[in-house]
Amino acid sequence: MMRRIIPVENGSLTISLELDGVRVQAIPGESLAGMMFARGVGIFRWTSGGKPRAPYCAMGTCFECRVEVRRVGQEPVVARACMTPVEDGMVVNTVAPREKL
Numbered sequence: 469m470m471r472r473i474i475p476v477e478n479g480s481l482t483i484s485l486e487l488d489g490v491r492v493q494a495i496p497g498e499s500l501a502g503m504m505f506a507r508g509v510g511i512f513r514w515t516s517g518g519k520p521r522a523p524y525c526a527m528g529t530c531f532e533c534r535v536e537v538r539r540v541g542q543e544p545v546v547a548r549a550c551m552t553p554v555e556d557g558m559v560v561n562t563v564a565p566r567e568k569l
């Protein structure tokens with residue numbers, strides 16, 4: 469289980485991004501997966517057959533943690549949440565309608 473070692477309540481250390489349409493705070497340097505687990509997200513994507521998926525390896529190998537990520541001024545991409553650090557202004561969706569990986 470990924471855990472935060474710094475409490476997010478320390479406002480000076482946080483950045484802001486959007487997760488499934490909700491504005492959330494995150495700690496610079498933490499992974500998307502860490503931020504999402506800390507917020508109680510248990511399903512990161514769905515298979516084409518409707519099965520829920522969540523991080524398995526947490527080291528970039530299994531690709532089960534794929535989420536859709538849109539950075540400021542860029543087109544959405546599918547990224548591995550365990551390998552992608554949070555960024556200010558980032559938009560993250562747990563259901564990736566156009567998976568490219």
Ligand code: FES
Nearest residue numbers: 526528530531550
């Ligand atoms: S959890 Fe396996 S690649 Fe992210």
